[in-house]
Amino acid sequence: MANSNDLISVVTVVYNAEAYIEDTINSVLNQTYSHIEYIVIDGGSTDGTVDIIKKYDSRISLWISESDKGVYDAMNKGIERANGKWINFMNAGDMFYSPQAIKSIFATATDFDQYAIVYGDAEFRLRHIAYVSLAGESSIDRFMPFSHQAS
Numbered sequence: 001m002a003n004s005n006d007l008i009s010v011v012t013v014v015y016n017a018e019a020y021i022e023d024t025i026n027s028v029l030n031q032t033y034s035h036i037e038y039i040v041i042d043g044g045s046t047d048g049t050v051d052i053i054k055k056y057d058s059r060i061s062l063w064i065s066e067s068d069k070g071v072y073d074a075m076n077k078g079i080e081r082a083n084g085k086w087i088n089f090m091n092a093g094d095m096f097y098s099p100q101a102i103k104s105i106f107a108t109a110t111d112f113d114q115y116a117i118v119y120g121d122a123e124f125r126l127r128h129i130a131y132v133s134l135a136g137e138s139s140i141d142r143f144m145p146f147s148h149q150a151s
Contacts, residue, residue, distance in 0.1 A: 008102055009084030013074035013132075014053075015043035018091035022052050027095035029059050033102035037061045037084050041074045049092075055071045086112075 010028050014021050028038050040063035050065050053064055057063070062081055068074045075089060090096065098104075104114075 005035055006106060007037055008033065008106075009037045009039060009078075009082035009087045011039045011041065011069055011075065011078030011082060011087060011089050012077060012091055012094075013041045013043070013048040013089070014045065014049055014092035015074075016045045016047045016049060018045075018048040018052065018083050020093035022055075024090060024092050024094055025052070025056050025060075028090055029056065030099045031096060031104060032100050036102065037082065039063065039078050039081055041068070041078045042066075043068045043074055056096050061116065 010031075012021075012024055012028065014024075025040070028036065038059070038061050040060055042050060042053060042063065042065035044065055045069040053060065053065070054065050064077070068077065071091075078089070079087060088102075096102070
């Protein structure tokens with residue numbers, strides 16, 4: 001059975017995303033699940049991104065701003081610093097579907113210890129269209145069967 005006290009690490013990687021980062025931060029900080037470690041890895045932004053991160057400093061578990069070698073290097077920095085039993089990547093511009101998203105997953109009677117990855121559906125919102133990508137709908141030889149934001 002899932003342990004509703006498991007620490008979940010949410011990692012946001014960002015670089016020059018002043019227009020998007022605050023929505024992402026609020027999406028994580030407004031989760032109703034109480035055992036979240038929030039890590040923000042900024043790649044040395046030169047716009048107002050760091051000022052927005054600083055605004056939430058007291059509610060972010062850890063954040064750094066330094067140059068990196070790209071998004072995967074930044075993600076690896078987040079993994080190295082994460083203490084949670086599970087890690088989710090909610091990058092700049094991404095948001096949880098609802099404030100109860102994490103809590104609803106870990107409120108189930110599922111024994112997650114038997115799985116390496118837990119994932120679900122993802123909603124994508126583009127300029128003129130929004131659609132839901134159902135988890136596992138495609139085979140890995142054509143497309144990823146789930147989005148990293150929903151895992």
